[in-house]
Amino acid sequence: MGAVGLLYVGAVLFLNGLMLLGKVEPRAAGVFNLFVGALQVITPTVLIVLNPADAAVVLGASGIYLFGFTYLYVGINLLGGFDTTGVGYFSLFVAIMALGYSFANFRILGDPAFGVIWLYWSFLWALFFVLLGLKRTRITRYTGWVTAIQGWVTAAIPAFLTLAGYWRDTRLYAIVLAVFGVVVFAVLWPLTRHGEPAGATSGEADDVARPEGERRHRPRWT
Template sequence: MGSVGLLYVGAVLFLNGMMLLGRVDARSAAPLNIFVGGLQVITPTYLIFTANGDADTILAASGLYLFGFTYLYVAFNLLAGTDGTGLGYFSLFVAVCAVVYSYLNFTRFNDNAFGVIWLYWAFLWALFFVVLGLGVESLSRYTGAVAAIQGWLTGAIPAFLLLTGNWVDHTNTAAIVLAVAAVVLFGLGYPLFRGSTPSPTPAQSPTVSTAG
């Protein structure tokens, strides 16, 4: 079930990235955030209740709530038009937790690839904090580009590999590829996507609609 949820995390990250880039109207992104947010709350709850007390299963499932609550928070902000600072500071909490989950994947779960993927998410949610919590709107387009790319690299592609039985963990190859891709794509993307989304409408304002 976690792999299915990961696929739709990729979808919502891509959509929200397009929203920050000014390609998607903010309110039209709310339904998918509700659908995926709900899925990312139901899925870990199911995994925890059926874990039979297995500590590793519960630990792995616990991280999914960080994303489920983020997407539901985003949807509420979009539909209610509320200020985005609360979501921004929640994103800071998520970013710090993501670093911890990354460490656990490297050490406890021996899955280096997902260790790197959690660092991807820590970076993205840290950007959400900077844009929303600190109000640095000049990074909104860059954050959108990072989110859209991560939708594929950390969501859709790993999910399809997991669902088809082709994901190979416990090796360094995928981790190295992901780490190099992050440096190249996000490093080159910064000068290309600097600046806030041009002429946002109230429904598209990054301070209201940033999503992870």
């Protein structure tokens, strides 16, 4: 069941990345965030209820709520036009907790590949904190690309491989993921800097990067 939910986490991350890049209308993305957020709250609840005595299952399922609440929060924000600060600082909490779940996957659950994936997520949610909580809109494009790529690399592909029975040699996957992440995200940084705003005031942060015609009319996730 966890792999099924992870597959759709890949979809919502990909969609949110495209939204940050200006390819998807925010309210349309908001609806899908609610769908996936609800799924990511129901899934761990069912896993915990069915396996209350299995500490490993409860540990693994508990981390899913971090993402379920994120997507519900983002979806409500996008549809309601609320300020992004709350989502941003919740993202900081997720980024810190993701480090703990990374450690747990390396040392307790024996899954080094997901240990690396949790490090990916910690990095991504830290970017969300900087973008949404601190209003550093200069990283909008970079965050959009990282989000879209992580949708495939950390969620959709691992979920499909798990469902198909091919998620086996997790040490090899861990090495591949670690090298891919360091190289790709480092290369993306200079490539995405062109055309980004040098900075924004607190009042301008929610306005920058909106399509022309929407600015100053309603808040957006970024």
